[in-house]
Amino acid sequence: xxxxxxxxxxxxxxxxxxxxxxxxxxxxxxxxxxxxxxxxxxxxxxxxxxxxxxxxxxxxxxxxxxxxxxxxxxxxxxxxxxxxxxxxxxxxxxxxxxxxxxxxxxxxxxxxxxxxxxxxxxxxxxxxxxxxxxxxxxxxxxxxxxxxxxxxxxxxxxxxxxxxxxxxxxxxxxxxxxxxxxxxx
Numbered sequence: 605x606x607x608x609x610x611x612x613x614x615x616x617x618x619x620x621x622x623x624x625x626x627x628x629x630x631x632x633x634x635x636x637x638x639x640x641x642x643x644x645x646x647x648x649x650x651x652x653x654x655x656x657x658x659x660x661x662x663x664x665x666x667x668x669x670x671x672x673x674x675x676x677x678x679x680x681x682x683x684x685x686x687x688x689x690x691x692x693x694x695x696x697x698x699x700x701x702x703x704x705x706x707x708x709x710x711x712x713x714x715x716x717x718x719x720x721x722x723x724x725x726x727x728x729x730x731x732x733x734x735x736x737x738x739x740x741x742x743x744x745x746x747x748x749x750x751x752x753x754x755x756x757x758x759x760x761x762x763x764x765x766x767x768x769x770x771x772x773x774x775x776x777x778x779x780x781x782x783x784x785x786x787x788x789x
Contacts, residue, residue, distance in 0.1 A: 638668030
């Protein structure tokens with residue numbers, strides 16, 4: 605009788621082990637396969653974003669990014685990102701509204717793409733706060749692509765060149781706790 609019970613125990617254990625293996629095998633997640641599909645006109649901005657990160661000591665590899673055109677984005681939205689996350693196992697998609705041109709210069713176009721990459725790659729959310737002088741605090745604001753464009757904030761009626769603001773906005777994009785620059789007081 606003892607052999608019979610041991611045999612039953614062994615069979616039940618084996619059955620339990622097999623069921624466990626089957627359940628585990630069936631619930632295994634499908635491996636994420638990233639897709640990288642960026643139109644030629646946007647690749648320079650993605651490259652510049654990676655370079656700006658590197659210049660600040662961050663190593664960013666972007667292999668899961670799609671930039672596409674999406675006419676279903678409702679005005680006034682120029683663009684959108686499907687994920688505000690730093691997770692690498694999520695396909696990141698930046699959609700550009702082809703019906704609205706929200707930029708009038710290369711700087712504004714760059715600001716748009718960097719803003720969306722801020723969401724998709726850096727996991728940043730909108731920041732609509734201001735510096736003490738009233739300028740926007742962050743490129744992650746949702747209302748101003750002209751944030752560091754030339755001729756937007758002319759200095760003492762001098763030449764239209766406010767590119768001196770760009771380093772601050774790049775620093776702040778990659779490090780939210782960047783101190784207020786002198787010109788921001």
